[in-house]
């Protein structure tokens with residue numbers, strides 16, 4: 001399959017792919033086939049309000065958004081699904097890959113991979129929720145690349161739209177390298193449609209995956225979209241954009257995100273803490289000096305001056 005034709009999804013990235021980013025990305029570059037929200041969680045016994053606001057935001061009007069949930073037991077699952085149903089959501093992605101010890105140790109994210117009893121209950125719930133569509137985003141295991149084999153039958157029996165596989169054990173978090181043998185094994189054993197996720201940073205990376213795995217449902221890109229927000233548009237157009245085009249568009253993207261946060265957050269410090277991390281992924285495009293100026297900006301004025309020096 002050529003990369004023009006395949007489904008391309010934007011991965012959930014806590015702190016980044018919230019509604020303002022998704023909205024501005026879709027309006028500046030054209031919407032990706034889907035955007036996944038950072039995971040929604042239970043806080044103080046109920047779905048976190050901030051997460052629900054993200055799912056119901058008006059900013060979702062220009063793109064296809066799928067909420068993702070993280071849960072450690074069936075009670076958390078039920079609370080989150082109940083809230084999403086009430087908010088009118090009909091599709092949900094289940095996080096079975098978050099690698100962070102505070103989550104995994106409590107049995108959430110990748111922790112679910114070792115909880116067969118919970119997976120059986122989730123399968124029952126999915127069966128019962130006939131008007132909803134579910135997908136799973138998973139890793140091969142917490143510390144070993146063959147842990148998925150213990151649960152593949154349960155996953156295969158679930159009524160799922162697709163399974164996204166990020167072929168890195170949770171112990172690696174986002175470091176080290178993806179294990180393509182593990183991905184190939186999972187791709188061959190999973191009876192659902194499969195989406196590949198992990199380390200796609202260029203059109204060539206995407207083409208390599210598409211060529212190696214005919215029949216793939218699509219690819220999901222996370223950090224590659226932060227580092228090169230035009231990547232999906234470039235894939236669709238089948239050409240690399242010039243540096244001028246990239247910079248021009250990313251300035252529009254970040255002006256939009258900045259505009260949103262400067263009207264919804266209070267004070268320079270809050271706004272800066274939200275927008276500065278985006279630029280860390282863009283150092284290769286804007287240069288070390290500018291990236292450093294942005295990182296060190298202690299006021300909006302200094303931030304705007306640093307951004308104005310780009311291009």
Ligand SMILES: Cc1cc2nc3c(=O)[nH]c(=O)nc-3n(C[C@H](O)[C@H](O)[C@H](O)COP(=O)(O)O)c2cc1C
Nearest residue numbers: 011012013014038039166198199200221222223224
């Ligand atoms: C800062 C950050 C936040 C993330 N947040 C989530 C999340 O909320 N849910 C999730 O399933 N994965 C999350 N991930 C993992 C990504 O969705 C993706 O699986 C991973 O980054 C590998 O894909 P990539 O190489 O294309 O970025 C996060 C990753 C990063 C770096």
